[in-house]
Amino acid sequence: xxxTNTTALTKVEEGEIWVTIAPHDGALRLIWNTEKxxxxxxxxxxxxxxxxxxxxxxxxxxxxxxxxxxTEIVRKFIDFSIxxxxxxxxxxxxxLPVREMEIKIxxxxxxxxxxxxxxxxxxxxxxxxxxxxxxxxxxY
Numbered sequence: 001x002x003x004t005n006t007t008a009l010t011k012v013e014e015g016e017i018w019v020t021i022a023p024h025d026g027a028l029r030l031i032w033n034t035e036k037x038x039x040x041x042x043x044x045x046x047x048x049x050x051x052x053x054x055x056x057x058x059x060x061x062x063x064x065x066x067x068x069x070x071t072e073i074v075r076k077f078i079d080f081s082i083x084x085x086x087x088x089x090x091x092x093x094x095x096l097p098v099r100e101m102e103i104k105i106x107x108x109x110x111x112x113x114x115x116x117x118x119x120x121x122x123x124x125x126x127x128x129x130x131x132x133x134x135x136x137x138x139x140y
Contacts, residue, residue: 005022009030028105028108051114054115
């Protein structure tokens with residue numbers, strides 16, 4: 001198993017392994033960077049017809065003792081991050097917007113069904129889920 005999605009994607013890109021499961025944004029950034037250098041990326045995104053699991057990325061203020069001024073800066077950063085302007089910037093890194101916005105990200109299908117996922121249950125059952133995953137996807 002690989003410790004990061006980028007490591008796994010790089011191994012596919014370099015031909016060391018044939019396939020991996022990873023969030024689309026990292027794969028698209030690798031593809032775009034390769035194309036910026038004038039090459040064709042060997043990476044291809046494949047989306048299951050039945051749908052995909054959303055991997056949300058949270059943003060929050062961590063409860064910690066800090067000055068009111070610093071807390072206000074963090075609040076402003078969060079407000080900007082989820083604003084239309086912030087979401088447009090995020091989409092340039094292949095992140096899907098959290099707002100209802102008409103943003104097209106090159107390399108993503110027009111519509112992808114996203115399964116709801118119980119992250120709390122997954123956390124409680126992490127070890128057994130990892131074992132099942134490794135059993136299914138073990139490389140021979």
